[in-house]
Amino acid sequence: MQAPETSSPALKNLEEWDDFVAKRYRPGKSQSEFRNYKAEANPTVTEFYRQNHAHQTLDFVLARRKEFCGLAREKKSIWEMAEFLNTLVDESDPDTDLTQIEHLLQTSEAIRRDGHARWFVLAGFVHDLGKVLCLWGQPQWAVVGDTFPVGCAWSDQIVFPEFFAANPDSQVPEYQTLYGIYEPNCGLEKVHLSWGHDEYIYTVTRDYLPEPAQYILRYHSFYPAHKHGAYGHLMNSHDERMFDWVRKFNPYDLYSKGTERPNFKELRPYYEDLVAEFFPDRIAW
Numbered sequence: 497m498q499a500p501e502t503s504s505p506a507l508k509n510l511e512e513w514d515d516f517v518a519k520r521y522r523p524g525k526s527q528s529e530f531r532n533y534k535a536e537a538n539p540t541v542t543e544f545y546r547q548n549h550a551h552q553t554l555d556f557v558l559a560r561r562k563e564f565c566g567l568a569r570e571k572k573s574i575w576e577m578a579e580f581l582n583t584l585v586d587e588s589d590p591d592t593d594l595t596q597i598e599h600l601l602q603t604s605e606a607i608r609r610d611g612h613a614r615w616f617v618l619a620g621f622v623h624d625l626g627k628v629l630c631l632w633g634q635p636q637w638a639v640v641g642d643t644f645p646v647g648c649a650w651s652d653q654i655v656f657p658e659f660f661a662a663n664p665d666s667q668v669p670e671y672q673t674l675y676g677i678y679e680p681n682c683g684l685e686k687v688h689l690s691w692g693h694d695e696y697i698y699t700v701t702r703d704y705l706p707e708p709a710q711y712i713l714r715y716h717s718f719y720p721a722h723k724h725g726a727y728g729h730l731m732n733s734h735d736e737r738m739f740d741w742v743r744k745f746n747p748y749d750l751y752s753k754g755t756e757r758p759n760f761k762e763l764r765p766y767y768e769d770l771v772a773e774f775f776p777d778r779i780a781w
């Protein structure tokens with residue numbers, strides 16, 4: 497199945513989505529203020545969600561997993577991929593925006609400053625490498641955005657739930673029940689989430705990182721669950737325990753954007769060691 501065409505990019509850059517999420521969950525924001533997220537979504541962010549919710553069907557997700565999760569594309573090091581991802585620049589304002597590597601370093605450095613384990617720092621450093629999907633021709637709505645299960649009813653805790661009316665799965669009664677194609681508390685391992693950079697980087701790194709890191713990478717955009725407690729009926733007790741790590745990670749992802757650019761040159765030796773501790777020279781992508 498071909499990815500549906502998008503006439504023009506919905507977002508000026510991928511950070512526009514990240515920034516919207518960070519604003520939505522600004523610390524100290526009240527529940528009623530949160531409910532007002534639509535006021536903060538600019539037209540391109542709104543259009544982005546319209547496309548995401550219309551096109552992320554169960555068939556689409558299964559096709560993308562088949563296309564990318566076999567990891568038959570190439571063998572490259574973490575560093576080669578980080579540098580490749582860094583070619584993704586914001587065309588509108590290349591001087592003031594952080595590069596992709598700088599966002600990764602700000603996240604991982606904030607984790608390191610809090611004295612967390614090395615695997616946790618490393619999870620921060622690699623968590624968005626899956627965004628290379630964008631450089632392989634995937635539309636933005638199939639790379640970033642809050643994730644949610646497909647093949648069962650959409651939670652009203654997903655942003656812009658009204659946009660699901662345009663999703664072909666809304667016409668499949670089997671997918672519109674609470675459990676859909678799944679069993680109660682079957683565990684997230686059996687649940688297909690909307691396709692994006694989380695599932696891809698989880699697949700690439702799963703053999704090398706401890707399980708809490710795998711959960712962090714795989715579910716860091718699953719806001720309906722880790723922020724709003726939705727989909728507990730599909731999770732098992734192991735998922736619930738592991739989600740403590742996903743929740744612990746989230747503030748580092750959202751709020752580590754400082755005014756200071758991380759000094760990549762200075763930090764590089766530490767990260768060379770860290771990456772080499774967990775990963776072989778080259779891994780399959």
Ligand SMILES: [Fe+2]
Pocket residue numbers: 623624693716717
């Ligand atoms: Fe991400």
Ligand SMILES: [Fe+2]
Pocket residue numbers: 599623624749
């Ligand atoms: Fe991120």
